[in-house]
Amino acid sequence: MLIGIYSLAFVLGVLWLLQQPVLPGVYWAAGLVPVALVALFFSQFPSRFSIGIVRILLFVTMVGAGFFWAAYRAQDRLADDLPSAWEGKDIAVVGVVTEMPQLSRQSVRFRFEVEQVLMPDAVVPSHVQLAWYRDARRDGGELPGIMAGERWQLTIRLKRPHGSANPHVPDYEAKLFERDVRATGYVRAGQGNRRLEILEDNPAYVFERKRDEIRSRFQHYLADYPYAGVLVALVVGDQRAIPPSQWDIFIRTGTSHLMAISGSHITLLAGMIFLLAYRAWRWAGLALWLPARKFALVCGLVVATGYALLAGFAVPVRRALFMMTMIVAAFWRNRHVRMLPVLGWVLLLVVVLDPWAVTAAGFWLSFAAVALICLVVSGRIGRAGVVAGWVRIQWAITLGLLPLLLILFQQVSLVSPLANAVAIPVITFIIVPLALLATIPGLEFLLLVAHPVLQGTMMVLQWLGELPLATWEQQAPPLWAVIAAIFGVVWLLLPGGPGLGMVAGFPARWLGILAGLPLFLISPEKPAEGELWLTVLDVGQGLAVVVRTRNHTLLYDTGPGYGESDSGRYVILPYLRGEGLQALDRMIVSHVDSDHSGGALSVLEKINTGMLLSSIAGDHPIRQSISDNRYCLAGDAWQWDGVHFEILHPAESTNLAVKRKTNETSCVIKITTVHGSVLLPGDIGKETEAALLGRAGDSLASNVLVVPHHGSRSSSSPEFVRQVNPDFAIFTVGYRSRFGHPHPEIVQRYVAQGSRLQRSDYDGAILVRFSGGRVAVDSWRNLNRRFWHDE
Template structure:
């Protein structure tokens, strides 16, 4: 039976790694083959095919429910019901809409919408809205949150921006009850941690600030403020221990067996907590796992630990196959697997303190390969932080918060309990801040697969039982995760990355021993691309220091993310065409016309128009030459600045041209294209941007000259090796079944 469950899980998990989904005919063939092999010795293969077929079929249904391409970017009037808890941050209201209908088109079942400057919304309300709808789409970079995968895992078929709307019906249903409870919790004084209590009671993290999330990430404690399996298990364990304690001291009714009662009451407590949290995918996963664990504890302990683990894994995957697209799924089951691996083979009894300490350091080691594979930060302070924070939150803060919420109708008692819970939470954040100051999170650079496998093998060997001679070699192999050699460009070559930052621009230029960032991406309401895209991508690419951050000019779409990068990475110097217009904290100097330097046999040359009359014309232009191959980065210069550049009499010929001003109508003049004579053009812009970049006339000029076009909105981040005369590659070209081509 274990083999069958393992084969079924393998088929379901394989979905995560498929470049594309099999067609309907292939799925039908796999299902028939599985049925034919079921009564034979090849039954494990049958279970594998069943898992793969079901996962692929479920994913196909989700993909088919996406907004049709004809409506992409169109504005429609629609009606629908607000579900979940709307999020409000920096003047933007974000929420999900279900049962949306429109007279003009068939719409997906679930939409995720944003209303800039919108009114207060409540779960359960019915609205009529004018929405500019978009198909699910997100940036693709060396390291960033995969927004498209997240949308598909949530079965969201479209996103959109609201232009106007009217409320048709007031809030109703269970969702409205949760929303009213959230407002009540946020109104109760709790030492400034009202948002944290709402996160712990209702699973609503919108009340936590960006600084709070950064602190939790640095200390490896993000899971504490998101209702997950840990919270569900701790509450259920508390109820179970209470019943067991009453039975042990003779306070439990003798006519009622305590073990089934403890298991049933623990499961009921978990389900009630899940109801408060809205029964999201992580909560459903936790309740399934907990239910099986309690059933195993009640009647099936003789079957061992691996069987309920595999059964829980299969049930979670069968209930929602797309959960494999979420990092939380891999980490939660990975953590359980590590604990089973470590504790199932121990000899003798350990004290609770020794067991708790061992659990923390073994999970820190066991989850290392998975964290690196998922591109998530590693927290050096994580084991120490969790050693304190998990029992603090699970045994003190959460029970007090839940009890205070339950007793809110009592005039002062509920508020007093919530105030105490908030105080404990604030004290915990103060302790976590002290830890984070000494050991912030670290994002490991990407390494070759061979080194990753060696490191993963080392982690397995280190976690072997004490006395096994392979533990020391395992510790040596584990170091491969941290000291794997980095691939650097050879002398006379430049690794160029055009990052996918939306309607903005950010280019990384890295020689063998130096790194330059040309522009830093935009900072928008609630989203700093410097912090969320550029900085993580630099770290993932192994860039620990910038020799120069050259900001073409001070416009937000080019310099908005600069401060976050300066604060998060060592930057030797900052230069800009509008140094005085940038924040003083950047300490930027003006870029100098005619400035040249050589790094690792690569020549860099700067130009700036002294007669510039506006910000765009003041952009610093950078020419990079490596082994005879040239790249021209132009900022936002317009046709007048282009003519001034040509009038200098410089040799502007370049193999690669970065489209001036994102391909706007006022740039990329025929004169510039004649002077540069590029073979390819790089366009950095946002999909469905409000400026209509790149303009059709500019694209026509490019096509007239048969230029190869690389567009970040269509191809994601683009990588090329300047000096090698090789073609560029967009990250979106790497096939993933959930991404649009």
């Protein structure tokens, strides 16, 4: 039990380090020496007081050890960076593709280990993430064939790790840091790129190449089958093969854990091999030379290790494999196994080997689920038959993971127990074994058996996911409420005596339920009457603004689309869910350009929206997806909670302005409060600015301006800037924008006007509050600065 507590202390130290805005010096670790010496001193006295002091000091020492071990590893990783001077320049390099590439219709993406830089004085990190885009002018528009373990000479352009920064949205820079990717970029077409050799015999790439080969065979064999990606994910761990629409089904039914190769899959395969090896060994009459059980355990472990490597060795797989290794070692030596201490040692081992594993949701869900199972099967909440025991385990896991699911994803599937009761047996005992056997050449036909079974299962899951109230969604709970709920779950699952009810054994176990109530009862903060909160989300080269009054929410623009995904799905919806905003009173799509309308369909599909205002043609899919859709027209106005909204442009219907540039038809809205005002002008240019100056005049003056057209030189005329005269000018631009936004001349114009500048590429999401007779502006990068963030 103590090893589990000390392992948790080490994890807490790593988490503490990950909250730091600046990386501390490792030399501070010397401060742990006096603590350890005091612990050693008290250990010489066998009193209860001394033992308690020693345990507290050891806990503190382990927290410090986790903190400084992670700091040491981080210093080494951060030192391997790309100097800003080499961003955006052509650099010739030689290196190796180290992972299975990810394919899409327009590109192939892969992790690349740089072995040699062919340009003098160029500095390139050892590990970079590259994209090679389809070029219609060369190679017939075909993507290059790339596999793991190939050495290539490439000409590349790189940029430092940078991603959007928004509340409640996963930190992309943290993901790159966790994967040790210190620059991202793309391959320059037609620059002498060539494959040099294939490292056939290098053991580091054998399993990555095999993963790629299996994926290609599966995709070829199931080319026109809808759930081919699921079978690929179950065998080689390529979760990107599953389309977003199918992920939605798994999320709504709480079965997404089955799509990650987990401990259950590893254990299943090892168990099957164990039984086969056990019977074969005994049949061969070799049990007198070596007990059949020991031989079978080793065989199961060897095959499980191969499957773990084939699956990509993700955190849940590592946890399962390390636990299995310890258990096999104990059985080999005829030792008794206690699962919770084993789990504690494995927790410590996983985090020591990879401190950044704690940033993965799978880390927390995997270890928490196993800890709950250990608690249940050890008989701590009573013993029962097989079916009753399985139901009890599912109940404990569902209840126990709820606090983690709410803080990680802000949603919990209410149909999860029923969906898992259907999916777990079918996927674990039918689909996974068939898919694994299909990896053997000549047995691919088994995929045609597995796919219909999977298709039937998916039909059931889809039906469950479409039930009313299939999922519970709410705001992200505060950390203290999550911690209290976790302790409450543990208290609730403590042992009790038979037949004495909930309070038997440990007293008042019902208090565990009370400890979980703050998760649901704490309401998120919201504006007061007459106040306005504005969040300019960081969506790269695009625009999305969430406007909130006390009882109403408006979304102005929906950010860009990214080919097969969009900012509505990956930025706007997570933000709204995290803030507890479950409906939009109005959405305004300023104009049809994809950097402003790209996420609209995703948002309209997932969240109830009262009305759409836009300058988009009436037959556009965005307009057709909502019944109450209207044109933006100057003069339209409304009041929400003491806040005044007014449309200033366009003055005519889009149908009458079809010959004009789409930018010039942008919906322009001014929002006025007693504390200040904000102007949202979309992508209007100088022509429309002049028309507004003539039509609106003094009413354009605003405290906050989201700068027109991302700071393009075609907008923000001197007259417009002087008339608006903003205290704060917000530029929504992508990092190293290929359009050159914002233009230096425009930036200087706002500086000369005396405006304070905010930029989404530097500051992330911009948070504006109109309250208390003033305008307060802050940024998410300032509030959530971490040491791995690019400055």
